[in-house]
Amino acid sequence: MQYAILCYHSEDVVCSWSKEEDDAVMFKLMVAQEGFAKAGKLGPIARLMPTTAATTLRKDSDPPLVIDGPFAETKEQLLGFYIVDCGSLDEVLDFARELARANPGGAYEIRPVTFFQSGTASEAGAA
Amino acid sequence: MTEVSDIEKILSAARPKAIAALVRNFRDLDAAEDAFQEACLRALKTWPVNGPPRDAAAWLIFVGRNVALDTLRRTRKEETLPSEETISDTGDAEGRIVEQLDDAHYRDDILRLLFVCCDPVLPSNQQIALALRIVSGLSVKEIARAFLVSEAAMEQRITRAKRKVGVSQVPFESPGAVERSERLAAVATVIYLIFNEGYAASGGSAHIKAVLCEEAIRLARLLLRLFPGEPEIMGLTALLLLQHARQDARLDADGAIVVLESQDRSLWHSTLIAEGLALIDKAVRHRRPGPYQVQAAIAALHAQARRCEDTDWGQIDLLYGTLERMQPSPIVTLNRSVAVAKVKGPAAALAIIEPLAPQLSGYFYFFGVKGALLMQLRRIDEAKVAFDHAIARASTAAEADHIRTQIDRLISESKKAGATAMT
Numbered sequence: 001m002q003y004a005i006l007c008y009h010s011e012d013v014v015c016s017w018s019k020e021e022d023d024a025v026m027f028k029l030m031v032a033q034e035g036f037a038k039a040g041k042l043g044p045i046a047r048l049m050p051t052t053a054a055t056t057l058r059k060d061s062d063p064p065l066v067i068d069g070p071f072a073e074t075k076e077q078l079l080g081f082y083i084v085d086c087g088s089l090d091e092v093l094d095f096a097r098e099l100a101r102a103n104p105g106g107a108y109e110i111r112p113v114t115f116f117q118s119g120t121a122s123e124a125g126a127a
Numbered sequence: 128m129t130e131v132s133d134i135e136k137i138l139s140a141a142r143p144k145a146i147a148a149l150v151r152n153f154r155d156l157d158a159a160e161d162a163f164q165e166a167c168l169r170a171l172k173t174w175p176v177n178g179p180p181r182d183a184a185a186w187l188i189f190v191g192r193n194v195a196l197d198t199l200r201r202t203r204k205e206e207t208l209p210s211e212e213t214i215s216d217t218g219d220a221e222g223r224i225v226e227q228l229d230d231a232h233y234r235d236d237i238l239r240l241l242f243v244c245c246d247p248v249l250p251s252n253q254q255i256a257l258a259l260r261i262v263s264g265l266s267v268k269e270i271a272r273a274f275l276v277s278e279a280a281m282e283q284r285i286t287r288a289k290r291k292v293g294v295s296q297v298p299f300e301s302p303g304a305v306e307r308s309e310r311l312a313a314v315a316t317v318i319y320l321i322f323n324e325g326y327a328a329s330g331g332s333a334h335i336k337a338v339l340c341e342e343a344i345r346l347a348r349l350l351l352r353l354f355p356g357e358p359e360i361m362g363l364t365a366l367l368l369l370q371h372a373r374q375d376a377r378l379d380a381d382g383a384i385v386v387l388e389s390q391d392r393s394l395w396h397s398t399l400i401a402e403g404l405a406l407i408d409k410a411v412r413h414r415r416p417g418p419y420q421v422q423a424a425i426a427a428l429h430a431q432a433r434r435c436e437d438t439d440w441g442q443i444d445l446l447y448g449t450l451e452r453m454q455p456s457p458i459v460t461l462n463r464s465v466a467v468a469k470v471k472g473p474a475a476a477l478a479i480i481e482p483l484a485p486q487l488s489g490y491f492y493f494f495g496v497k498g499a500l501l502m503q504l505r506r507i508d509e510a511k512v513a514f515d516h517a518i519a520r521a522s523t524a525a526e527a528d529h530i531r532t533q534i535d536r537l538i539s540e541s542k543k544a545g546a547t548a549m550t
Binding site (some may be wrong): 013015016017049055066103105 | 130133136137139141181244345348351352353356361364397401402405406409412446
């Protein structure tokens with residue numbers, strides 16, 4: 001079963017990390033992911049820019065309305081996600097706990113995936 | 128168990144929101160700061176054990192208000208006859224605690240707080256110092272170091288500024304649309320000045336100055352979160368991100384200035400550049416151009432050129448032309464001359480800047496550009512004179528060193544030219 005791990009954290013805090021602190025967290029996360037990567041369980045990973053860079057298309061009106069900013073104003077913001085392939089929820093939770101040790105604060109929302117397509121975009125397109 | 132360093136980050140991130148709400152409550156900067164300070168001390172005691180609350184700002188506001196009310200009650204007991212005013216004030220304050228804090232409230236509170244710091248009665252260096260102290264919460268020591276003045280002098284500057292700004296003179300009702308946009312423009316200017324103080328460096332080492340740039344970016348992002356649909360705030364944030372992205376390439380290992388043309392572009396921060404470009408994309412959709420957006424677009428053209436020779440100087444010349452029409456200033460014209468030199472040659476550029484001499488006679492960069500143009504035109508003696516003027520006006524050792532390197536180049540080139548002439 002595939003799961004999405006949605007990463008929520010306070011962007012005020014994350015944006016205040018120095019480059020060194022940011023690099024250190026990213027490195028620790030990479031180490032935490034190693035086991036899953038080797039076992040072929042790690043799907044795409046994305047880190048998102050701060051919500052100030054977000055644009056929302058409200059499609060409940062016709063024509064859809066384009067609004068600056070994120071869809072939802074939350075205390076913690078959606079700042080990234082993982083897709084993983086796991087045998088059970090417990091296994092995902094263990095993996096998420098490891099990620100949490102590397103990057104404490106905020107929350108991970110774990111959601112089973114019903115449809116997944118790896119897509120055609122290349123990694124090179126990301127910033 | 129939460130690390131103290133994490134808690135300090137959470138506290139400083141919550142600070143603008145919390146201080147702004149406390150100022151609304153107490154209508155006094157010092158009282159708000161004291162209450163915030165006390166709330167932070169309590170947070171440092173309880174959060175490591177219980178973990179930080181989900182809404183740190185709301186927690187700090189609530190605790191800050193309660194602490195201040197306790198103090199007020201205690202002092203009231205000591206007084207024999209409380210004045211009626213004090214009683215009604217307290218009732219008012221208690222009523223406000225119950226009041227629901229929504230984001231719209233925060234938004235105008237923070238804008239008001241920033242606006243108080245940008246009071247036009249203050250000279251700009253006091254505005255910057257006050258905003259850094261009150262809103263960002265930098266220590267007096269940190270601010271003093273960034274401005275190269277003693278701690279005592281900075282303390283005095285901030286106290287004087289606090290006394291001059293009338294918190295009470297800025298109305299506490301929600302501002303109207305026109306007033307809000309005027310406040311926004313004033314606040315954007317101060318954020319820009321804070322960044323410039325860190326970027327252009329009127330003295331001081333680069334490391335200390337970077338704090339100011341980072342703080343300005345934090346404030347710009349905060350402002351943009353409060354006003355997500357303002358293209359000029361997008362432009363301002365983009366401009367700061369794009370300029371700051373070059374930070375690591377601007378000085379070499381010895382602290383000497385590396386000009387844009389010679390910078391190692393692999394040292395530019397690609398994530399900051401990408402964020403800046405994303406914000407420009409968003410801003411352009413609004414079709415309401417303004418000076419920050421134009422400056423950001425110029426910075427973006429530099430950021431997108433993989434090598435210096437790939438720079439679209441023609442487009443940069445056009446954008447500076449637009450900026451000159453929006454915001455005529457000799458400095459903008461001086462900047463345009465650099466693009467003109469690339470597109471139409473040094474003689475055309477020199478013709479543009481020569482009329483600026485009376486206005487820019489005290490400006491280091493003017494003589495630097497003039498000297499470089501004269502050098503390209505092989506007018507060696509005049510170039511030397513211009514560079515001498517530049518050195519005399521340099522405000523940092525790095526600026527002076529940069530010009531000296533140019534002079535050394537002139538001397539060695541003129542020797543070479545002399546040698547060639549003799550053979």
